[in-house]
Amino acid sequence: GAVVSQHPSWVICKSGTSVKIECRSLDFQATTMFWYRQFPKQSLMLMATSNEGSKATYEQGVEKDKFLINHASLTLSTLTVTSAHPEDSSFYICSAHGTSGDLYNEQFFGPGTRLTVL
Amino acid sequence: GDSVTQMEGPVTLSEEAFLTINCTYTATGYPSLFWYVQYPGEGLQLLLKATKADDKGSNKGFEATYRKETTSFHLEKGSVQVSDSAVYFCALTNFGNEKLTFGTGTRLTIIP
Numbered sequence: 001g002a003v004v005s006q007h008p009s010w011v012i013c014k015s016g017t018s019v020k021i022e023c024r025s026l027d028f029q030a031t032t033m034f035w036y037r038q039f040p041k042q043s044l045m046l047m048a049t050s051n052e053g054s055k056a057t058y059e060q061g062v063e064k065d066k067f068l069i070n071h072a073s074l075t076l077s078t079l080t081v082t083s084a085h086p087e088d089s090s091f092y093i094c095s096a097h098g099t100s101g102d103l104y105n106e107q108f109f110g111p112g113t114r115l116t117v118l
Numbered sequence: 119g120d121s122v123t124q125m126e127g128p129v130t131l132s133e134e135a136f137l138t139i140n141c142t143y144t145a146t147g148y149p150s151l152f153w154y155v156q157y158p159g160e161g162l163q164l165l166l167k168a169t170k171a172d173d174k175g176s177n178k179g180f181e182a183t184y185r186k187e188t189t190s191f192h193l194e195k196g197s198v199q200v201s202d203s204a205v206y207f208c209a210l211t212n213f214g215n216e217k218l219t220f221g222t223g224t225r226l227t228i229i230p
Contacts, residue, residue, distance in 0.1 A: 004161065032216060034216075034217070034218075041222075041223075042222060042223075043207070043220045043221060043222040043223060044162075044207070044218075044220045046217060046218070046219075049216075049217070093161070093162070095162075095218075097216050106164055107164075107216070107218060108161075109154075109161035109162040109163070110161050111159065111160055111161040112161065
């Protein structure tokens, strides 16, 4: 149990286009999901906290108009990178926060999405 | 702000060797401490955690003790296996916050 999927696992796009990444909790509900960015040989950097039914909370320095987050249901959050540029190329990872039973107060991570912007 | 510092890798050990990966933290209050593991091609998984000083987290032969006096949470295993090859992340949460602050990760490779 407690599986989180991401789609796609990798994507290559042209500069100026938008890319949508999906994060799904497959067997549990998550009112809160998190989006991270990971640069090569560096740590995970929290970008934003996605709350079901409300606006996402962005970390300092993260452009909310650039990285659009929608948490439309208790099992799905999406991250859209708008007008992507090569500097947006990175590994994006989501996590879903368990809220009940054995899953309480633990984050479960997706496998990540590799974005390459040409 | 809160931060986590862990030893840089990569770390390469022979099978059955003793493992230590150092982790220290800077945080106000009383953080909870975590070790996550990322196997090749997979997402991060919680390996173990400790929520208060002197607690010892353990799982799969790995252990880490929450040392408030030295602000450390070093990961140890007495005898590593090839299957332990992965990237290990030390992390913390604070003030009951769900947000995780991660260290940079340590890549561990175990050779037969």
